[in-house]
Amino acid sequence: MEVASHLPCMATDDSQGEPTLRDRETTGEDRVRMVAHQLSEPRTANWIAAEAEWSHEPTTRVLERLVDDGVLYRDDSGPHTTYYPDYRRQAMIEATRLRDGDHTVEELTDRLAEMKSQISDWQDEFGVDSPNELRSTVADDGVDAAAAERRREIAREWDRLRGRIRIVGFAVREWDFLAPTTESPEARG
């Protein structure tokens, strides 16, 4: 059960209709794109329009464009059409940005080794092989509340690190394939 507070913690003041900073710095299309990229389950255009606080028709137009561009999948098999993002594509974008960034392949390789070494330290410290195994130890004898909380935090960080290792590892393995084109096609002849 959540406790809602009306003390100053939320700024959107719809009652007075004053535009917030967000309203000034984003368009309806911006917000539809934000929502579309971060859906945690398939949603209808109506739901996305409400979340983005934009009208239905332009929302649907933007969603269809995102489907055409491969950003979203559209599912027409149910009673209502729903949309869902292709998170694989976002991982590719992230790997490409790492390739295009300021870091060298050696730096990526070093960070990769550090992240793997961190996981291996946790495996040794707790005698487990995975974040879920670590979570299963929080109720063990001798694990007090503080230790249990630490294990839960480490398990989450471990999950996050595994995801990061996959992306950085992909960028390193495909370093040449992901290389940005620096010459015109004519120059490469």
Next chain:
Amino acid sequence: MSVPHPGGDPNANLYAQLKHDVLDRVPQITAVEFVPDRIKARRLRATFDPARLDPATGPEPPTLVVAWYRQEPYDWFRVDYTDPNTGFHAGWHQDKDHPDLGRTHFQYTTDGETGRWGIDFDHETPSLILWELVDSLLAEIHPTHNPL
């Protein structure tokens, strides 16, 4: 039967999205960095221009640190604002630290005084939640705790 979800990790590009969708658009923010670096990307740190806040603070720049992990059934996040000039700290946490306050709570510390209570957001999209709390910080929380 519905079409299978394409899958993938919703955290893969999340910090780049929060940076692009929100923090890069806030005029009072002068820099947004990945911490400890772009490769490990554990957190985002936004730096404010103290002179652009209303009321102004300074001379040190306040910061907003965002740690966010997308997971089921609810995301885990901690967003923390610190003004080193006054020692003021405000945090929006969805971290199970205070289950008595519900899923998400707000807390602040200033001059030895601490406040903490449960909050709700109007949105469930991370970028729009971050906008809600940045709006709240700049329009209400900062002015309340930095009276002219």
